[in-house]
Amino acid sequence: MQLDEIIERIENAFGEALPLSTSPLVAEDMAALKRVFGDDGYQVYMQDQHNRQIIRDYLTNAVVLGVITQEQLAAFADQVATEEGRSLLSLHMLMSSVEEASSLASSNDPVILEPLEPAPDSPPHMKLVPN
Numbered sequence: 001m002q003l004d005e006i007i008e009r010i011e012n013a014f015g016e017a018l019p020l021s022t023s024p025l026v027a028e029d030m031a032a033l034k035r036v037f038g039d040d041g042y043q044v045y046m047q048d049q050h051n052r053q054i055i056r057d058y059l060t061n062a063v064v065l066g067v068i069t070q071e072q073l074a075a076f077a078d079q080v081a082t083e084e085g086r087s088l089l090s091l092h093m094l095m096s097s098v099e100e101a102s103s104l105a106s107s108n109d110p111v112i113l114e115p116l117e118p119a120p121d122s123p124p125h126m127k128l129v130p131n
Contacts, residue, residue, distance in 0.1 A: 048083055051090035055080055058093040062101035072102070 025033070036042055059076065062068045079085035092104065 044083075048086060051086040052080075054090040054093055055086060058090075058098060058101065061098045065098060067099055067101045076104075 020033075021029075055076075059068070059073060063070060063073070076089070079089050089104075096104070
């Protein structure tokens with residue numbers, strides 16, 4: 001199954017999106033929304049908010065489950081202080097179980113992503129690669 005097909009199936013399962021507002025929007029409202037939501041800065045803002053939520057949920061779960069202590073949260077302070085750090089850390093957290101949080105906290109080096117190089121003549125789909 002192709003990645004776009006998986007995403008489409010998930011999106012269809014969500015059903016209709018909730019309304020943006022409980023009251024009707026007038027033309028001026030729509031123009032303002034298009035100006036704000038259509039801006040590239042808003043997209044960066046939203047991605048950063050998603051990253052913050054992922055990190056918040058992951059670390060909260062890790063503390064509640066006893067995987068890391070409240071004191072170990074300090075190990076994440078430098079990385080979560082920057083947009084790039086949050087982006088890298090949230091992606092790593094999405095790809096890791098909460099039980100791996102202590103290894104993230106104990107690492108002296110920030111999480112670094114390396115670009116993948118597709119094999120020659122590889123088909124245009126993702127492959128799971130064992131760790």
